Amino acid sequence: MSAMDLDVAVIGGGPSGLAAATELRRLGVGRVVVLERFGVAGGIPRHCGHPPFGMREFRRVLTGPAYARRLVGTALAAGVEIRTRCTVTAIRPGGVLELATTDGAETLAAKRILLATGNRETTRAAALVPGLRPVGVMNTAALQSFLYEEGRSPFSRPVIVGSEMVAYSAVLSCRRHGIRPAAMVESRGRVQGPRFYALANRMFGVPLVTGAEIVAIEGKTRVTGLRLREASGAERRIDCDGVIFSGRFTPEAALARASGLALDAGTLGPEIDGAFRSSDPCVFVAGNVLHPVETAGYCWAEGRRIAGRIAADLAGEAPAAAPVPLTLGPGLRYAVPQRLVAGEGPVTLNLRAEGAAKGRLVLAEPSGRELAAASVSAAPEASLRLDVPALDVLPGQLVVRLDREG
């Protein structure tokens, strides 16, 4: 395929990549191809066998797999090419991609690239969790893939580690398949979401243990238990035959990292400007590879928005000015985009704070002059938004800060 054949190559066929590809076609962009490493496109929802998906996109409540099929169908109908079993192994400057396909290695070029590789949960290894390394330790995604794709249960009485929304997704998946979680263990002092989450623990009979640190995973061949040190300092053991490490999402950024795209220390995903452009001007970025973690609906909407930016870029609307980096105030984990460009229209910043956040979110010049502000009140692991109006002139530096209340 010659370089000029393809207009946009989208890496990753999840909600964000499929939405962007579909919208690009609707905007009249000629050849758009989605490259997906799995045998089917659809992304993470493929194995989230539970509703609700699709409210924003299709105005109805779907299960993840039905939603994924619908995204694929819509993309194909819009004239998007989808290549499955096609892994991108490197992004080279100038829009050149190295691929691994069932025919071996291949090179492909496109005028613009959209990176939409999604995210994953932190593994037990990456979290440096102590103990033995028996079979039966996995992330929620693997559990869901066992249940919804392979039709089998990997265990019957696991412990769920973490209490973000996805931990409750794990509870639901378990309950539907006759698996009875022995406990939910959260190292921090409270559930990592709205406090009402804890009601679900009572409703489903999954005891919530907060402020507990894992001392060791036990089991020489298979998991036999989890040893904990509780907030009081007391040690206890929970017998179980599996451990589900849920949440603590991290971008699937290995490709971006290996390809030398600038990464953000806060998200660990690629750094972008207000037009979702990475440090390589040919490469745009969308979805949860940018911000661990948002819902499928959010990623879908983001993909659609970015399609507009890419179409404009293809039409020759070059960025007017050099990007200005954002500096984070204390207590903020990340802000996406990481850079703003003067004259590029309004932008919504997606931010996350350490723990719960209540107060005023401010974008300011170093002089202290406020450019945008909003009051926020959010549970831990909920994202914060700050609408930034179109700014024609920007100073050399920008600060985002959270002025906490109380």
Add this chain to the structure above:
Amino acid sequence: MAEADVDVAIIGAGVVGCAMARRFALEGAKVAVIEAGTDILSGASKANSAILHTGFDAPPGSLELGCMQAAYDEYMQIRAAMNLPVLETGAMVAAWTDEEEARLPDLLAQAHGNGVADAEIIGREAVLAREPQIAPGIRAALLVPREYLIDPWSAPLAYATQAKMLGARFLFGAPVTSAERAGGTWRLEAGGETVTARSVVNCAGNQGDRIEALLLGASRFEIRPRKGQFVVFDKASGALLRTILLPVPNDRTKGVVLTRTVFGNLLVGPTAEEQEDRDRPDVTRPELEALVAKAAELVPALAGMPVAAVYAGLRPATEQKDYRVHAVPEMGYYCAGGIRSTGLTAALGIARHVFALWDGAAVPPADPPVPVMPNLAEHLPRDWQAPGHDGIVCHCEMVTGREIRAALDSPLPPGDFGGLRRRTRCAMGRCQGFNCLARIATLSEGRLRAPIVPEDKA
């Protein structure tokens, strides 16, 4: 006198047992390998630094040195036919202080004395030219050009496979629990089976002293396990360092190494922690955190590098530094014990040495078959690069369905998930099975002695 089942029963299928089985089978002996675990490499041999040592820092004149050097040569000789990789990295013993720098000449003299003639001391500029990412505080280094990296699992698997092709019998899930000798024959009970053998070779690693006591009534040595923990960084790290980075050693341990792997990662470890428990290679948070910090101290660009995997191994150390290799021919007993921290390298040499001690007789087969191993090393062509596979199953390590099936259909198929991982690299990468574990469970259903999903669930 009843005819024995085999000439030699080898207890333990670690790297030493695998190499032993190969050597005896190549020499024409009838061999049985008896392993407690569900696969080969269930003990110390599943977790090491994967360095093929020259012996530059081994005790002069030791059996360890002799075995390592014989084995090094043999490995380099057989590896092409077996398709076993070597990553020619070289190693540097790095000096960071005046004191350490002052010790380099002694280490150089030892290396030269040990026959490693190409070792040399290089200055700061030369180190930095070779390794631009190394921390600027480096003073000098002892460069040992022929310290290499190998695939720590495919190599012993190749040895075992060759033994199997030559007719060796492998018993898994078979801990030897009783042993009796009568009429010049051993009768071993292992996992519900009885094996009779004229000779026994003890390759039981961390259980070596207990096996010796079981067979002889008492043991000449005592195992004192020494744990080594490791952290493996994600593949982007692989570009940051070429040469194996060793610290100036002390008496107890070679110290913490920062090295590439043939799989394209960087690895930091091992720790050296004495422990009582012979069967508990657990990882612990403070030690893992210290390793991560140490790595970033050596190569600052590693700060913030994602961790792909962590693991630990137990070195079968004893109260002495050297190996505990001895023979009691009148009892038909041979011991390759206490193979502490160089066994991956030395196994082929240890096997030759023990075979030379053996008092049995055998006729070597003509033209022995040679297994050709699937390549898992990143610097050589991988299966996914060859057309016609049916897709990638493990995306982090780029393992195809074809590779997984080939492993399951191989002469010595995996007995457990760990064994499948070691044969293919599936689920060994950054996502640790997030994407592929369930698929692998299905692909391997009914094929593993210890299945991924317990039988009552499948």
